[in-house]
Amino acid sequence: MDHADLKSGRLAPDDYARNFSDAHPPLNRSQALIEAERCYYCYAAPCQTACPTGIDIPAFIQRVAQDNVRGAAEAILTANPLGGMCARVCPTEVLCEQACVRNTHETKPVEIGMLQRYAVEGFMASPAKPLFERAPATGRRVAVVGAGPAGLAAAHGLARRGHEVTLFDAAPKLGGLNEYGLATYKVAGGFAQREIDWLLSIGGITPKLNCRLGRDITLDGLLAAHDAVFLGLGLAGVNALGIAEPQLPGLRNAVDFIAELRQSAPEIVPVGRKVVVIGGGMTAVDAAVQSRLLGAEQVTMVYRRGPDGLSASTHEQHWAQTNGVTIRCWARPLSVEAAGGVLRGMRFAATRLEGGKLVDTGEQFFLEADMVLRAIGQTYPAEPAGSAIELQGGRIKTDEHYRTSVDRVWAGGDCRFGGRDLTVEAVEHGKRAAESIHARLTEAAHG
């Protein structure tokens, strides 16, 4: 064969609808009431402590149990304006549900994530009057750069307090990773945009799309026209494999593949017959599983360290394996193999730990592939925001109030140093930064 087996439309039309629908259907009312009743309404609840946004989980679950969906949504969205998306994508098994006291004598914590989804989506289906009232306009203007979870949370927090927010994003749609970076089956039903519609309904937020920092706007320009700037830039760079990577059809970034799937009908997205995904995180799982769901016959996730190092949660690993993805640990990419401009596969070196260092064992193996997806992490490119911003570990350094080294500039989300790259953490950063910005702006007003 002189071309890679890389094509779309591998499946029957019905298969696509099934494969890319909701992976975990929402709870119905009776399921939700029964599950809510399992909550013990703990004092100083460990689940609440474990939630990066500090949602009062016992309160919202009690309200679900009392059939007060609006009240439950209010408890959630007060602490986390993107509580709907977090309910779908949070690795709850390492956050709230891991802390559930039910784990002590049972293996099954209260399904907090599913209940949260029930509450938020139930509320958003018929919101009636707004949950939050916008404070009187302050006349203060804040630029929020990046409309992902951090930027959206910051924008909402600022708009609620009466500030005028301009929300910039380089992409043609708001949402950042919520819109472009998550597997389709996690956010079925156009939820990302429905959530954003609700969030913008607070008023006072003006989106500016297709507007890239460093190209269409500059930090200095924003500072000149606004009282404060929040940077929620995410991680726009993708790590290279560190080997020769020839330009080949089929060799691409997992994030681009995932974004293409979110923005297109799945039946027109090409996928290889044999796919190799390099990496061990959530992005790798989202890309690997969706490759299978598009009809790839063999999908292998290859990770250079052992299973303990996989950053994809246990739940995600099981999800991948259930969907027929093979997870191979202890192997690092050696070379991309191609013939006549056609991708043939990848050669790997087997690895092991020796005295705490990862070394090659001397064994090598070859995996045939028509498509290879890079998912070994993303990076923060510093140039767009400018060199004045001090970095730490390659990302933006902030203090505990999310203030950067540049006066009147705050930052949060994955572009900020010190987090775990979780959606829910990004929301918390945006929320806290909005509080800090508000304190600064009101202090200035009084001063």
Added chain:
Amino acid sequence: MADLSTNFLGIKSPNPFWLASAPPTDKEVNVRRAFEAGWGGVVWKTLGEDPPVVNVNGPRYATLWSQDRRVIGFNNIELISDRPLQVNLDEIRRVKRDFPDRAMIVSLMVPVNEESWKNILARVADTGADGVELNFGCPHGMSERGMGSAVGQVPEYIQQVTEWCKQHTKLPVIVKLTPNITDVRYPARAAKNGGADAVSLINTINSVMGVDLDRMTMSPVTDGLGSHGGYCGPAVKPIALNMVAEIARDTATAGLPISGIGGITTWRDAAEFIAMGCGTVQVCTAAMVYGFKIVQDLCSGLSNFMDEKGYASLADFQGRAVPTVKNWNQLNLNYVEKAVIHQDSCIKCGRCHVVCEDTSHQAIFATKNGQRHFEVNDAECVGCNLCVSICPVPGTITMRALQPGETDARTGRVIDGSYANWTTHPNNPMRSGCV
């Protein structure tokens, strides 16, 4: 294996589980199914004079549920049998003939005049039934017509009607009491004075199950209007058990046979009523929730319990708990318990802490060395049992009695093992010996 058979007023049944007079015992088809399933006896749904009463054709039942839809409480507005008297009597005769080993009691309710009672008693005796139960308890509908609980609320009426019945039938007479009174001892004494062979209690409790907040009507309603119903089910068991205990320990009625009724759902409930003095127990709601087969589970549980405890027959433990029911003024005020939280099974939900902090005696610590850890502070604990009651993990919080020689950290008093109650307490201005 334990012997579950009972002999109540000379009426024998293979087990103490009788179906109470209620919808499950309304018709031959129901009662046959009940006996086939293993019920020891039935109290046939209350018979009245012809023409029969008429029931509503809207909701007759309503329910109080737990969140997971377990039935906690149940209420009904169904009246006595709405079928012709002779139809019922014929069916009773047939069923009794086919199940001679089962108890067949017939519940009765007719107006308060001697002739009415005399007539119906004669017709019941003719069926071969084993006994009658006088329904002085039904709290809805019939009471408006001067029957049911309208009789049961006036001790003089109870005594009068009981006397008539004893005069006009040889069958054992059981008087069924209403809980819708202030002191159940008075109607029980009246029944005994009238010659009743036994009392059965409790009948259902006046209740309104709820309000429909959309329609702003009480709930349930028949064409927009509702009426209070009789409340029963697991929620009423403690009320029933108290009333049984009051009669069992009242010197005026002590020894009067009792058929216990009120929320009996499990073998354990039944055993408790028997330990409180009952000779048989009557069940309705549990059957209406689960069907008749539940009697097999009740028998199994009761039998295994008795085997485990070494009780060969029900008489071996019947009434054993009665002497422990006293007036408050007999309780030992020198006795001290403290709650103990068992750390090996504590799941650290912290509910004990917050409820003690908010609503009781601030006697449970929430941290230890900066860690989440729940432990009783003996210096504040009054032994109230709230933490035990609300702890979600069985056996994780228990009460421990301080032993003689130990010091109560709250009061500084050394426990000496002596008994002293309120009647002699120095704080009691009415104490005996008080000048």
